[in-house]
Amino acid sequence: MTLRSLVAAAALAAACVAPASAQDKVRGAALAQVCGVCHGAEGISRNREIPSLAGQQAGFITVQMILIREGIRNVPAMRPFAAGLADKDIEDLSAYFASLAPGFPPDIRPRDAAQADRGQALIGPRNCAVCHQASLHGRDQVPRITSQREDWLVHAMIGYRDGTRIGADPQMNGAVVGLSDFDIAALAHYLAHRE
């Protein structure tokens, strides 16, 4: 390897390092106090159709907060909180929520084995694991979808199916195309009970 290519490789390696260290979860924790009112003090929501954020992928929270702030994703309840948030605030908040342990909400509906089985049977045909990983814990901009509130999962999937919600790309709109309410309820029930 020549000196020039060595220098180039070093510069590239430095450039490719994810700037995770730049995100400050302690600062994020201070900023997150207001979030806890709805999303739960430890990021585990006790409120209907409000998602838990504990253990969520930082990249996912960041992208969604930007989309909400910019008015691309329409969430009226979130708008006043997202408005004017600096990129750094969003990254720190995301780092904080990603650092919390995920968990089931206290008001979780008892597991219905038949419904959960129906939901599980859709995971393969719908290729959920391609993006969300085999664990369904997600990666980067792709969210964790396990141990999430069941009512929230239903709300989110219906939004993608009916075109009222778009993500960073149309993958999820495609993934849930044609699912019935019955299918979505089953998927949500399965995911809500999976760790």
Place this chain on the structure above:
Amino acid sequence: MSIRRTLLGLATALIAAPALAQAPAATPAPVPGWAVGRPEGSTLAPHAPRLTVTPLDQVPVGAIRLPPGFQAEVFAHGLPGGRTMAEGPNGTIFVGTRVIGRVYAITRNPDGTTRVRTVVQGVTQPNGVVMVGNSLYVFAINRVLRFDNIEANLDNVPAPVELTEAFGFPTAQEHGGNHDWKFTTLGPDGRIYTNVGVKCNICEFDRDRFALLVSFKPDGSDRRIEARGVRNSVGMAIHPVTRELWATNHGRDWAGNDWPNDVLLRVRRSGEDHGFPYCGGGTADPQYNAGRNCNEFLPPAALLGPHTAVLGMRFYTGTMFPEQYRNQAFIARRGSWNRERLSGFDVVVAKIDANGNVTGVEEFLTGFRDDANQKFADRPVDVHVMRDGSLLVSGEQTGTIYRITYRR
């Protein structure tokens, strides 16, 4: 909604639509457009975008490699998602985006540094930006907005003139969210040239409605089909001498690591067919060929590599670069996701002779792709020739506009 009401709603749905009552296992899953042809078990997925500001010390300008005599510098940064570029008469560079829904304006300060403003916000995928006189046109899927006298009003952008109905593009719903973003350029004939992508990864479709290059008068009238069977072109330019339209075109996904090539197209006569979905990169599609001979269609002018995601292109019309680059096509390759090993993430030059034949494709700007670790530092989306002959290159991943200059 309570569980009881959910169940009630479910029961109503079941009565209203008996088909939905079937057990899920018995319901054939409709395949979403983008996933048609995907092999079972593949874990390939699009790369994550970065929508937050990348601090200057993390901008990978030091990684850029260029031919001898060329230098790279940061022209502007802090434009998350910055992609397509258009220049106003007073020198403002307007930058379109996709996911973040913004259009930026870059101006020069008296000391030579640049200033970035967000001039449009909250618009879905405003990827098409083009100047017509003093007006900035923004093409956002099917929406078309015209901002008159924009450069005089960068701090107080007036409400746009809505031209959506006049242009009449298919909506995001009609595209199923697939390939609905636009690239736009102004021809020397005063017409706006743009693309209408296909509404799937690969499928049959209305050949007068999708997978097209089209042109319009600036008021949206007089639509003319420039090319058919063009899967997803998100970059085009008019040749400065021949006045022919050239365009980049993305090949389909899920047909292997090395097939088909993304291509460069030369449009000699308006309305001819370039062969999608029957042929890709000039050869038969393994699933959608339908018995068609690829000689029926126009062959690509050049092959630009499998899954490289060829995007913005410009012919070099400046005088700063050596003579050998005059009227050659600079092409941004944003880089692959539908391939096991990364390809692209660079800028190449297609060498075109006096007869309009491509004699070769050469690497120009490299260094963003890390083959050893299968990572990338930035994703070039568009190029733009400045009046001084320098070349701007947008890096979408870090929201940076790089400037390439040449010194003997």
